[in-house]
Amino acid sequence: MQRKTLTQFLIEQQRAGDMTADLRLLIEVVARAVKAISVNVSKGALAGVLGEAGSDNIQGEAQKKLDVIANDILIQANEWGGHLAAMASEEVETIQAIPRDYPKGGYLLLFDPLDGSSNIDVNVSVGTIFSVLRCPGDCQTPTEASFLQPGDDQVAAGYAVYGPSTQLVLTVGRGVHGFTLDREMGSFIYTHADMKVPEHTQEYAINSSNARHWEAPVQRYVAELQEGKTGVRGKDFNMRWVASMVADVHRILTRGGVFMYPMDEKSRSKGGKLRLMYEANPMAMLMEQAGGAATTGRERIMGLKPEKLHQRVPVIMGSRNEVERVTGYHNDA
Ligand code: AHG
Ligand code: MN
Ligand code: MN
Secondary structure, eight states, X not given: OOOOBHHHHHHHHXXXXXXXXXXXXXXXXXXXXXXXXXXXXXXXGGGTOOSEEEEEOTTSOEEEHHHHHHHHHHHHHHSSSXXXXXXXXXXXXXXXXXXXXSOOOSEEEEEEEEEOGGGGGGTOOEEEXXXXXXXXXXXXXXXXXXXXXXXXXXXXXXXXXXXXXXXXXXESSSOOEEEEEETTTTEEEEEEOSOOOOSOOSEEEEOGGGGGGBOHHHHHHHHHHHHGGGSTTOSOOEEOOOSOHXXXXXXXXXXXXXXXXXXXXXTGGXXXXXXXXXXXXXXXXXXXXXXXXXXXXXXXXXXXXXXXXTOEEOEEEESHHHXXXXXXXXXXX
16 A cells, blocks of 8 residues: 655645645645754764753753754744744744745744753653744734734644654644654655544543642542542553653553643742643644643633743643543632
């Protein structure tokens, strides 16, 4: 059987009226950048890409060399193609304008160039997350305000996971589709059609070193999971925490589960740990498109109207039944 490439898949989607030619080009360019990041990630110490960059980003977090490399690759790949009005990155404080020499397009691209930075130096899976919005109004001079749209307005979202294989997982609002990088051929092959998150799960993901800082509804929910067969849930649950959101969400998209980085006393003053516009929103769109759910514990993530580019938000996402249960506990409280 002939294998379908990402390019063929995207052309078919365009012919079916599910995306514009410009959006197709945009996704092709992101995929090309992802391949370049994958090469750098996989070379590791051989290419001298491990370790600290010696700088801090806007979040006040120490940048790793690969954070900077991945950010540069994404910006350079996307700035000249003519499909974007502007970009925004976790690693850049202000919006990233398109250089004057290049034409502008109608889309906005946001990304977390390298997710799971703490895993780079220990050779554990990391990823890239991206979100695509339309540029409203006059796209000749987009501002930060142009980006502040709810996740419901995303036209596409996806991530790449740099694991034992490199996979690209994508939605343009018609289900979730997964592609695996064929390293010899240099192309993404369509390997995971119409991915669905199982409704039921017996697996959860949370950094329980924060347990004493959690709010009561999350403490109650996790305590019940840990009671297993002998508690109110009547079944045992397993726990997994990679500490790369991409890898944790990818596992959940593949075999179910619930991912939580909830509000806690440690991160309350910042609004949460994860970033709304280039971590929570694109992952929420993928989850909902795959039949799962994504909330802050109180509200749907994609319904939030962002106030700042680098805004943070509590995140609970994954198998619908579990997300609804833990969200219910918040609403009861
Ligand atoms: P980033 O590397 O882009 O800053 O994101 C890291 C995030 C996310 O990937 C992960 O789920 C979480 O931080 C891990 O947090 P802990 O170190 O608290 O486990
Ligand atoms: Mn991240
Ligand atoms: Mn990052």
